[in-house]
Amino acid sequence: MSSLADTFTTNAREAAAFVERVAPSPDELRDAVRRSTQDTSRIVLGPCEYLPAALRDSLHELPGVVAKPSDEQLSTADVGISSAFAGVASSGSVCIAMGPPLAAAASLLMPLHIVFLAADRIVARPRDLFDSTSLGGEALRRNLVFITGPSATADMGPLVRGVHGPHRLQIFLLG
């Protein structure tokens, strides 16, 4: 495993994300999702534009995937699935691009957020994404969110994980 992926894994776990390495095959991906969700889960598939088409299509076969969810269904679903535009090693963050339908909702509304991240899209530091030569300079043009661990607060006294955003962040590292 490259050192960037190692650093990413360490730091993402430190930020209370769950990280697992998964081979980029349809079966492996579906198994990985099933392991982290219950089969009864209602799953919302985000655009997953950074997954190869074959992998992306295979996710539709998962049990529990809500095809074309209404906004009401979005508000009650259990799992959102995204693919990351990029990962940041130093902070263990995943970057999700917003814009296509469901991209924002799948990374925000459900208690469990599953993210697929290709290991070759990991950069060293957050600032690297502001370089026009990094990942085609796309980070300078798109609406993005850097996600580091689950939503959290210390406003109620002790640190609590799981506030308005997802309570659990599961990252599957591909490649």
Added chain:
Amino acid sequence: MPETNFPVTGVTSPRAVANKSEKMHLFRAIRMALEIQSPAIRKNTQTFNNNRYRAVAALPDYDLLKDHAREIKEQSIANLPQLLTRLEAAVSAHGGKFFLASNANDACQYVLKVCQQHGARLVVKGKSITTEEIRLNHVLQSAGMEVAESDLAEFILQVADEQPSHIIAPALHYSRERITALFKRKFQTDLRLDTGEELTRFAREHLRDKFLHADVGITGANLIAADTGTLMLVESEGNIRMTSLLPPVHIAVAGIEKVIASRAHMAPFLELLAASGTGQKLTSYVSFLSPPLDDPPFTLPGRARKPREFHLVLIDNGRMRMREDSVFRETLYCIRCSACLNSCANFQTVGGHAFGGETYSGGIGGSWEAGTGKLENARFSDLCTGCSRCVNQCPVRIDIPWLNENLRNRLNRTAHLSVTGGTLASLTSLSEEDQGAAAAKIFFGNYHWFAEWGTRFAWLSNAVANSRTARWALERTVGLDRRCALPPFPRHTLIQTVNRTHTPAVNVPVAKVALFADVFTNYGIVQRGIAALAVLRTLNIDAELTESVPEGRAALSQGLLAAAAEYAKRAASLLDLYVEAGRDILVLEPSSLAMFRRDARHLLDNDELFERLRARTFEPIEYIARLFRNHGRDPAEVFDVARSPVGSRLFYHSHCQQKTIGCAAPTEALLRAVGFDVVTSSVECCGMAGSFGYKKDYYDLSMAVGADLFQQAHEADGEGSPRTIIASGTSCTEQLHAGLNREVLHPIELLAAIIRLPAA
């Protein structure tokens, strides 16, 4: 603990003391904070503070990031009018609306109009201290709308009807127990709310509904890029994402100072803001949005589908005037990270309801309150002692003590003008005399007069200092708290003592220095001066003692800027003569040393002289440690720990300003190299902070701040014999002496006592 009533202080709500244009409100707020809020504030700020130290230490290029961030902010504020024009074009090109509000009312009316056009009944908000500044909630609620604060801290404050006590954690003065009691009372619920998880779940369920049904979402913005109209939104709870992404209408409200030239320029701020604020690598969510977004907004069944709409409301509200002010322009570089709050010993003890105004708090808060409101609103900035611990913590290198010294200066001058008429703009000149300052300011700012006369008549002044009548009179006239023990004046000054002793010249010196006879050593702790000279002599360093002149520290801390500049210039010219004669300058009192190494840049009007002195001025132990290193010598060859009359176990407390200018570590290292077992304090400041703790108004606060230090000293003793207390600063020495009732030595005194005897 009482929840709504504060019987001891008579303060019924923090709101009652938010406006501190009356000094009495400041004193009442300090009492309230000490009695009720202090434990939660201490715990939370110190957690942020420790986490920040860890986080910035892990950034390999922390200083470069700070330089870069500072440069970006300087350029942005310089080019602000052009950037605003460019930003308006960028926002419009995206299909957003841009509104520049000249004051709070314009901003509120614009937001109100947008909400009314959409028939809004429910407005959900992300945390925005700027909307607190303009009192937006009040305006929307008066028009019949429900405003739901969705940040959990703002939610607590909305329920409690209190102003924020911290820039990024507005309810940090609430302990978990007090939140439980508040929610139980206000929501009349039987639900269990006894843990952070239970409270969070309760608030989440209450607020999730608001997000889904909101007509309008209002957020702030941490930065705004003029080239693309991109907002940078930093948070951890996910509420800002909900607020900006779900409702059909998004309004972002921010001060004009948040605008920087380009999206690429946001790069250094991601890590800096997270590390400096909460001490994280990044907070849970950092969004970069150029709204309105393309995908449709969230719409529940039965509600009309609407296209997305975005409004950017930028607020001047005094900021352009701050931009024109050569001193307070720096405030606009502030990225509101809260490092200056968390690293401040006074803030750690009382928080932002005492050390703050109606909206802003902490070290930088006074400048924000004065700049966006009235100068008198900054009166709480009196709680800045100038200890300078925040200076190296600011990610954009704002010299916050200097801002507060200027606020004090302008407040001094309004004291004899019309009390309500003073604004920053009307009082920008520094050249006026420091007239109008109260007797107390003049007493503490010109301490050297009293010290000189006190020493001249030491037998009399020490008797006076111990007389109850005299202490009562001093308390009444200049506010010197009668409970404070005063350091005794020596019978003979350092200079007199040295002149009485014949000392042969050093043959073939390894270095030539001048020891500055600072006021605190010459008229106070004479023995540390004698000790320094003895150590220097042992090391074959030719040392001359200068005459004793004030360097301006005391005047500066009282905001007597004209006097401070005059003293600093005089002292600098004196020392420059020694530098020209090839001598390095040694200064024992850390606050005096910090004047030449840091503060004098503002006072000398002569950068060349400042830089020359800065490079040639040293703390004595820092200096000898350098000599040892340069000559490859082991300090243990010269000093023998076995000779120590006070044992080898030490508790060392370095001075706040000494730490800031990087002179604490050499003393710690040298004491250890010699063989001492040293435990160091980890507090930011002892609480005495020069003259602060001597003042009647602040004595209790000063002792409360000192409690952490006293506890650390006790803990360091552990099971063994009590450690010998060592301190480098005069006021720290007094504070430690008062709090521990133990002898306190300067490290150089200890070193002088353990000089190895020449081999027989």
